[in-house]
Amino acid sequence: MFVPALVEETCCAVIFTTVGPLTGRPVTAVFVIDDSGGTLPNARNCRYGAMLWGLLVSAMPLAANATALAADPATPDREPIRIGMSAAFQGPSRQVGIELYRGIATYFSEVNRRGGIQGRPLQLIAYNDSYQPDRAVDNALRLLGSDKVLLLLGFTGTEPVTRVLPLLKKYDSDHGLMFFPFTGGAAVREAPYDGLVFNLRPSYRQETEALVGELVAHGHQRIAVFYQSDSFGRSGWGGVRKALTDRHLQLVGEATYARGTMYTGSLDRQVAILQSAKPDAIICIATYAASAAFIRDARRADLNVPITTVSFASLDSVVSLLRQIGAEDQRDYLQQLLFSSVVPDPKTSALPAVKEYRALMNQAAALPPTALLDANYQPSGYNRTSLEGFLDAKLLVAMLNRLGKNLTRASLAAAVVGMKDLDIGLQHPLSFQGRNQASDEVYFDAVNSNEVAGTSAVNEAKK
Amino acid sequence: MSDLRLFSKALLGIYLLFAVIALSTSALCIHTVDQELSREYQSNSEQIAKVIADASVDVLLNRDLSVLQSLVDQYLSIRSIKYIYIADENGEVIVHTFVPQVPAEIVATDRRTTASTHRSLTGIGSVIEVVSPILQGRAGTVHLGMDAGLIGLKIQSAVGREIYLISVLFIGSILLTLLLIGTAARPLHRLLSYQRQLAGEDDGFGLTPAEVTRLLERRDLAGDLARLAQRSPSPPQTNRADPL
Numbered sequence: 001m002f003v004p005a006l007v008e009e010t011c012c013a014v015i016f017t018t019v020g021p022l023t024g025r026p027v028t029a030v031f032v033i034d035d036s037g038g039t040l041p042n043a044r045n046c047r048y049g050a051m052l053w054g055l056l057v058s059a060m061p062l063a064a065n066a067t068a069l070a071a072d073p074a075t076p077d078r079e080p081i082r083i084g085m086s087a088a089f090q091g092p093s094r095q096v097g098i099e100l101y102r103g104i105a106t107y108f109s110e111v112n113r114r115g116g117i118q119g120r121p122l123q124l125i126a127y128n129d130s131y132q133p134d135r136a137v138d139n140a141l142r143l144l145g146s147d148k149v150l151l152l153l154g155f156t157g158t159e160p161v162t163r164v165l166p167l168l169k170k171y172d173s174d175h176g177l178m179f180f181p182f183t184g185g186a187a188v189r190e191a192p193y194d195g196l197v198f199n200l201r202p203s204y205r206q207e208t209e210a211l212v213g214e215l216v217a218h219g220h221q222r223i224a225v226f227y228q229s230d231s232f233g234r235s236g237w238g239g240v241r242k243a244l245t246d247r248h249l250q251l252v253g254e255a256t257y258a259r260g261t262m263y264t265g266s267l268d269r270q271v272a273i274l275q276s277a278k279p280d281a282i283i284c285i286a287t288y289a290a291s292a293a294f295i296r297d298a299r300r301a302d303l304n305v306p307i308t309t310v311s312f313a314s315l316d317s318v319v320s321l322l323r324q325i326g327a328e329d330q331r332d333y334l335q336q337l338l339f340s341s342v343v344p345d346p347k348t349s350a351l352p353a354v355k356e357y358r359a360l361m362n363q364a365a366a367l368p369p370t371a372l373l374d375a376n377y378q379p380s381g382y383n384r385t386s387l388e389g390f391l392d393a394k395l396l397v398a399m400l401n402r403l404g405k406n407l408t409r410a411s412l413a414a415a416v417v418g419m420k421d422l423d424i425g426l427q428h429p430l431s432f433q434g435r436n437q438a439s440d441e442v443y444f445d446a447v448n449s450n451e452v453a454g455t456s457a458v459n460e461a462k463k
Numbered sequence: 464m465s466d467l468r469l470f471s472k473a474l475l476g477i478y479l480l481f482a483v484i485a486l487s488t489s490a491l492c493i494h495t496v497d498q499e500l501s502r503e504y505q506s507n508s509e510q511i512a513k514v515i516a517d518a519s520v521d522v523l524l525n526r527d528l529s530v531l532q533s534l535v536d537q538y539l540s541i542r543s544i545k546y547i548y549i550a551d552e553n554g555e556v557i558v559h560t561f562v563p564q565v566p567a568e569i570v571a572t573d574r575r576t577t578a579s580t581h582r583s584l585t586g587i588g589s590v591i592e593v594v595s596p597i598l599q600g601r602a603g604t605v606h607l608g609m610d611a612g613l614i615g616l617k618i619q620s621a622v623g624r625e626i627y628l629i630s631v632l633f634i635g636s637i638l639l640t641l642l643l644i645g646t647a648a649r650p651l652h653r654l655l656s657y658q659r660q661l662a663g664e665d666d667g668f669g670l671t672p673a674e675v676t677r678l679l680e681r682r683d684l685a686g687d688l689a690r691l692a693q694r695s696p697s698p699p700q701t702n703r704a705d706p707l
Binding site for chain 2: 158159163187190191229230231233237255256269273
C-alpha cells in the first residue's frame with residue numbers, strides 16, 4: 001500500500017504493483033508522464049490518474065482493516081522503494097532499453113506480488129534518453145534529485161553512463177549509487193568511480209580478450225576492428241588492441257561509424273576500408289543496428305571472413321535483422337558469425353535463474369508504457385538483453401533483502417561493498433568483495449543459418 | 464540623355480571613385496576579418512587543445528582510453544572544430560573523432576610535431592591544425608583541427624554585407640545624381656528655349672512672359688547668358704515678330 005509521489009511532468013513511466021488487499025492477488029498499473037511539454041494529450045490525466053490510483057489502492061486496506069493499519073507502526077516504511085532507470089527506449093538502440101526494462105520490470109512485479117522488500121513495493125521510474133549522453137545526465141539529475149530514488153539501475157550505453165559518472169561524485173555525500181549499467185566500459189569499473197558503480201556483467205576488455213583469444217586459437221591473426229566513434233567504441237578498440245599486443249599481434253585495420261547510425265544506413269565505406277586491410281577476422285564494437293548493417297554490407301561486398309560482436313550488440317536483435325534481410329535478398333547472412341554474451345542462453349540454459357526468467361516471462365512479461373514504447377516495436381521472445389535485466393533485478397533484490405528495514409542510500413552504500421555469496425541461481429554465487437563487478441563469465445554463441453546454435457562455450461574471462 | 468552627356472565626365476569620375484572605395488574597403492575588410500578571425504580561432508583552438516592536454520594527463524596515465532574519448536567528444540559540439548585526435552609519445556593515434564577512419568594525410572605525417580599546420584584533408588576540407596603537448600610531449604600530443612572554411616565563410620559573409628551596403632549607396636547616389644543633373648539642367652533648357660524664341664524658332668516649349676522674366680532675373684550663369692542673348696542683335700528675320 002502506498003501513495004505515489006507526484007513526480008515532475010516529464011517523460012516517465014511509473015510502475016505500481018502491490019498486493020490487492022481484498023483478493024490477495026497482485027495489482028499492477030503503469031502510468032506515464034510525458035516530457036515533451038504536452039505532446040501527449042493525456043499526460044496530465046495520466047499524472048492525476050496515477051495519483052488517483054495510488055489513493056484508491058491506499059484507501060482499500062483502510063476500509064478493509066482500518067484498525068490494523070492505524071496501529072501498524074511500520075506504515076511509513078511501506079513507501080515504495082524508488083529505483084531510477086534511464087535507457088534508450090527510442091531510436092536505433094531502442095531494443096536494448098526496452099528489453100532491459102522488460103526483464104527488470106518483470107522481476108520487480110514478481111517481487112511486489114510476493115510482498116515487496118520488507119513490505120515495501122519496488123517502484124521503477126524510467127526515462128528515455130535515446131542513447132544521448134546529455135539526456136541521460138538530465139534524467140539522472142531528475143532521478144537523484146526530485147524523484148529521490150534509492151539508486152540508479154540499468155543505465156544503458158558507455159557514453160551516456162560515462163557522462164553520468166561525475167554526477168554520482170557530485171551526489172557522493174548523498175550516496176547516489178549506480179547499479180548494473182548496461183555497459184562493459186572501463187570507466188565504471190575503475191577509480192574514481194569504482195565505489196559508486198556496481199556491475200554485474202564483465203567488461204568489454206574481458207569480452208574482447210576472450211574474443212581475440214578464441215579467434216587466435218582458431219588460427220586468425222589478421223584481426224581488424226569496426227567500432228563506434230565514441231567512448232563505447234574506444235573501450236572495445238582498446239580491449240582488442242591490448243589483447244592483440246599481449247599476443248604480439250597488431251590490428252591490421254580499423255574503421256569507425258557515427259553513433260546513431262541506423263540499420264538502413266550504408267556502411268559500404270567502412271567495409272571497403274577494412275576489406276583493403278585484408279583481415280581474416282573482424283571484431284565489431286557496435287550497436288545491434290550498426291553490427292547488422294555492417295555484416296549485411298560486408299557480405300554483399302564478399303567480405304566473408306568471420307565477424308564477431310560484443311554483448312552490447314544484442315545477438316537476438318542482430319540475428320533478427322539479418323534473417324529478415326536474408327529472406328528479402330535470398331541470401332544467408334548468418335554464416336561465420338560469433339557473438340560474445342555476458343548471460344547464459346535464455347532459451348536453453350538449465351540454470352535456475354534462467355528457468356525462472358522463462359517462467360515469469362511466459363506468465364506476465366512486462367512492457368514499457370506506451371509513451372516510452374515505439375509504436376512499431378514488437379517485443380522479442382526470450383533474449384539476452386531482457387535476461388540481463390532480469391538478472392540485474394534479481395541480484396539487486398537479493399542485495400536489498402540483506403539490508404533489512406534500513407533501506408537508505410547511506411546504508412546501501414555502506415553495505416554493498418563486501419557483499420558476498422549472493423546466490424541468484426547462476427553458476428556461482430556472486431560477490432562484491434574487493435571489487436565492483438560480480439561476474440566474469442563470457443559466453444560465446446555461434447549462429448547458423450537456421451537458428452542461434454546456443455551457447456556452445458563458456459569461458460570465464462581473465463579477472 | 465543630352466543632360467547625361469553634359470555631365471558624362473563627372474559621372475564617370477563618380478563611378479570610378481565609388482569603384483575605388485568599394486574595392487579598397489572590401490580588400491581592407493577581407494584582410495582585417497581574415498586576420499582577426501584567424502587569430503581568434505587559432506587562439507581559441509590552442510586554448511581548447513591545451514585544456515584537453517592538461518585534462519588528459521591524469522586520464523592518460525591512470526584511466527581507460529574510453530574516458531579520454533568521452534572527454535574529446537564533448538568538444539566536437541563547438542562548430543569550428545572539425546576533429547580532435549590524441550597521439551601517444553610514439554606518435555600512435557590512440558583517440559580520435561574521425562569517421563570512418565583517420566585520413567591518410569594525417570597518418571602520413573609526423574604526429575609528434577607541435578607546430579600548427581594548414582591542411583587540406585579529403586572529405587574534411589581545409590583545416591588549421593593546432594597542437595598542444597601533453598606533459599611537455601612526454602605523454603603525447605593533442606591535435607585539434609579547426610575549420611578554415613568557416614573562416615572563409617565568415618569573411619564572405621562580412622564582405623557580402625559590405626558589398627550590399629555599398630551597392631545600396633551606389634544606386635542611391637546614381638538616383639540622386641540624376642536628380643541633381645535634372646535640377647541643374649532645367650535653367651539651361653529654359654535658356655535654350657528663350658534663345659530659340661529670340662531666334663524666332665518654335666521648339667514647342669515656348670516660355671511665358673513670367674518665365675522669361677524669372678530667367679532674366681537669375682543671378683547665375685543661365686541668367687547672365689539670357690541677359691547677354693537679350694542684348695545681342697537678333698539675326699535678320701522676316702515675317703516673325705519678337706515675342707517680347
